[in-house]
Structures are given as C-alpha cells and as structure tokens.
Amino acid sequence: MSQVVVGPGAQVFMHFTVELPDGSVADSTRAHGKPARLTLGDGSLSPGMEAELMGLSKGDKKRFSLAPEHAFGHANPDNIQHLDRSQFAADADLSEGTIMAFTAADGNQYPGVIRAVEGDSVTVDFNHPLAGQTVLFDVEILDIVSKEA
Template sequence: MSKQIGPSSEVLFHFTIKLEDGSVADSTQLHGKPARLQMGDGSLTPNFEACLLGLEAGAKKRFELGPDDAFGAVNPDNIHHMERSRFAADMELEEGAILSFTQPNGAEIPGIVRGVAGDSVTVDFNHPLAGHNVTFEVEILAVDQSGA
C-alpha cells in the first residue's frame, strides 16, 4: 500500500518551476538531486503544500500558482537605494548582479542589483520569483509518514 502525503510527511521529490513564458526558473532534475521537504515546516506556502497533500510515491502533478501562493508579491519596501560607497571600490556593480549582504543578526541575504545611477545603487531584496505566476511540476519519489 502506497503512503499518501499528509500534513506531517517527509517527502522526497523532483520539481521544476516554470515562468509564464515557459522558461525554466529552477529544476532539481537539472542538478540530479531531488528535494526533501518536511510538510508543515513553513518552508513552502500553505497553498503549495495543499497541492501536494494526498499524492503518493510515483505520482506526477502539475499545478499553477499565483504570486501570493508561490513566492509572494513584489514588496516595494524590499527595494533599497544605497550609496555606492557602501560597496568595495573594485566591485563591479551591474544590473542583474546578485550580491550577498549580511543582516544585523549575522544571517546572509541575497540582493539583486536593479540599477546603478551615479553614486546610487538600487538593490532588490525580494525573492527573484516574487510577483510571478509560476507552474510547478512535481514527481513524488518517496513519502515517509514518520516525520522528522
């Protein structure tokens, strides 16, 4: 008897995330390493987890999620204008570059350079897929009911 994904299952699965234009944003298959998820741990949105509930090992499913159900809407408060002097003098700052920033608590957070104008650098700390409708394709490899 196959185990179904429940609210506290540990799930081993492959996924592919596609954008509205069909381009692949991320895929575990490209890296040859499946993802492991503990349902209910907060790493995925409730609606994403709801799409997985009831699936069994061997199941394949495709579902579409809007920004609020996937990576969130773009939050203007996460876009910051910073002085060029806050960056190393020899650092190449060009649009699209992803830089790592240290938060006051010591945690690292990525930021995407959205623009450089004179002494001002615009850095976006939103998730790169924020504001996008995405298509998730999943293949469930294993389901463990025992939890973490």
C-alpha cells in the same frame, strides 16, 4: 501495508521544475540531478504549494499553476533598498541583474538583485526573484517519510 501519502509533517523527496508563463525554466532539481527534501509544515513551502502536494503518493507526478499570492508572494516595495556605493567592495560587480549575498544585522544572509546604479546610489531588490509571478510547478514524488515513521 497502506500507501504513505504526503501529509502534515511528512518529509518529501521530490524532483520539481518551476516554469514561468513564457515557458522558460526558473529552477529545476532535475537539471542539478539532486532531488529536493522538504518537510511539510516547517514554513519552507507556501500554503498553496503544500495544498497541491497533500495526498500525493510515491511515484505520483503533478503539474499545477500557482498565482503569486500562493507561490512567492507579490513584490513588496519596502524590500527595495537604496544603498551607498561605499558599502560595496571596490571590485564588486554592480551591473544590473547581478545577484549578491548580503548579511543582515541578525547575521543571516539574504540574496539581493542589483536593479540600478545611479551615481553613488545602488538600488538593491530583496524580493524573491519570482515574486509577483504566476509559476507552473512540475513535481515528481520520489519518496515520502511520514511523521509517524
């Protein structure tokens, strides 16, 4: 029986750690003790991330770096919004760095980071928190379910 490898449409169970250039850990499935389940080609991973995973087998470990354009993208100034303080609950924590969920017109929720509060204006950044960062991934493939299976 041939070894199953990561390919288009494969469902991959893996542990990963995302580190920033300064060595700090931005996210880790190991810390939560719960591996990620991802499907290649469903749009949840960047093409750069998928390219790094292609061909890996169960048990493989890999460390790789992705530039912003291949990871979480560059920060987009259009994703920074200035909202009126009256749009927030009276007891909302509007301190700088607070992450809040916002419901869009389409009903989906999106995270936003409070960047500044000046008078009645609240600046909210809807860019991915790691946008503009080069990130280092440390992955371990736990299992692969190929598209054909």
